[in-house]
Amino acid sequence: MKRILVTLLALAVVGAAVGFWLVRPKPLPADALAGLTADVARGEKVFWAAGCASCHADEKAEGDEKLVLKGGQRFPSPFGTFIAPNISTDPEAGIGSWSDLDLANAMMRGVSPDGQHYYPVFPYGSYAKAELQDIVDLRAFLATLPPDPTPNADHEVGFPFNIRLSLGGWKLLFLDADWVVTGDLTEEETRGRYLAEALGHCGECHTPRNALGGMDKARWFAGGPVPAGKGSFPNITPAKLSWSQADIVEYLTSGFTPDYDSAGGHMALVVQNTAKLPPEDRQAIAAYLKRVAPVE
Amino acid sequence: MKKILAGLTLATVAFTGMAIAQDAPFAREIKARQGIMMYRAINLGVLGAMAKGEAEYDAAAAQKAADNLMASITLDASMLWPQGSDNSANPASTALAAMWEEGSGIGDKAKAMADAAAAMQAAAGVDLASLQGAMKGVGDGCGGCHKAFRVPTN
Known part of the structure; x- marks a missing residue:
């Protein structure tokens, strides 16, 4: 009896470990961007093609205000309300301190610089198909935009959707880069x-x-x-x-x-x-x- | 008999009164402004068909359409937009109450539309490339109000 219990317990631990391993954030290899050099002018085209400003600038922004990526737009969903974060060049409030690889991991793998899953309201399910060269170019263009100190608001998402590790399961099911x-x-x-x-x-x-x-x-x-x-x-x-x-x-x-x-x-x-x-x-x-x- | 007649008359009066009361508020104003919008759309259709290559470029026809567009913009239609004549008062309208709010910027948006229509008026009769170049500005002009002050349609 004891043996069976021990075996069961061991299996549970292994199962949990495999589970956690499966849903872990999976960033790009550290050398993914090796050899790529940035082109700011191309990056601006990527910026408009990728529609960053539509969600990250103020909803009513016109003209140059579209380049102030201070976040704050609200996206209601059946899982809760998501609030677009600040992706301006502000090193504290925005993403000014990110590396190129940080941006590539965010956009293509849905993984934050500190290794957390992003919610798929951020369309990494689509950006996963992007060219790394485009991400590097985009990063160079984003770096030319103005900083904004507006702090990020927390998403209004309740249990169980606030467990970000569960997004690893979502990614297993739905994230692929096939056309x-x-x-x-x-x-x-x-x-x-x-x-x-x-x-x-x-x-x-x-x-x-x-x-x-x-x-x-x-x-x-x-x-x-x-x-x-x-x-x-x-x-x-x-x-x-x-x-x-x-x-x-x-x-x-x-x-x-x-x-x-x-x-x-x-x-x-x-x-x-x-x-x-x-x-x-x-x-x-x-x-x-x-x-x-x-x-x- | 007299009684019946009186009763019928009363009923008719009451019925007519009800029918008038049931007329949605601002129905005439809303119909008129939607007519102006349609007039613009028809003239833009002439310009757009040339811009898209669906119709052959015709400088005179393009100029006429652009002149008509401008005329519809300079028309004083202020009496068609009374305060409160929005979608919540009458669902026949898609105008949002936000339009009448302080600081809505409606004046600037109207000015931007007028500038875009003037640019089209100057471009439409020149050549096809000029006409095509002015379309986006007009689209932005229309969109300026439609984005901010219209019930969202996806």
């Missing part, structure tokens, strides 16, 4: 896929989520209800989005729909980013959208 749209893509469509699936993180809103908050990749870009809010994110697969490529490009440039209404809600902020991309990048996104599998 959703595969097959024979043109160079333009491939660029569009990179912009839409990785940097632009379109799927974070336009792909519905399952009960655990993972993106339902079988319904990629098929839209769904706004979590803990009113309304819904539209289906932008070819099954529902009947806009021509020229319509999509115009929308991503000026914000005008084919009816000449203007973009609304959070999408208006997204258009402010896409408007700053080179025209060929907006063309590429439109070309990619036409290759997404139609989902009713």
